[in-house]
Amino acid sequence: MTEPLRAEDAALVLIDHQNISMTFIRTGSPDIAKANNIALAKTAVALGMPSIWTSASEDENKDWWMEGLEEVDPKAYANRIKRTGIVDS
Secondary structure, three states: OOOOOOHOOOOOEEEEOHHHOOOOOOOOOOOHHHHHHHHHHHHHHHOOOOOOOOOOOOHHOOEEOOHHHHHHOOOHHHHHEEOOOOOOO
């Protein structure tokens, strides 16, 4: 029997939720993706889940972070991992 998932055994990882990254979405609306990610972040905060966020090339991208996320979890925003270079998945 499988044990149920628990918030304390999980984490939310947001990778490069920057305005420029949202322009690469081709499977749906960037506005819907933004709303969904804000909802995920709010859920993680409500459940007490840790959140790990990353950003890429912050110094080169002004107006870079997706609006609304910083206000949802200021601690995750302040502790974000700032990467340099380009990610090629």
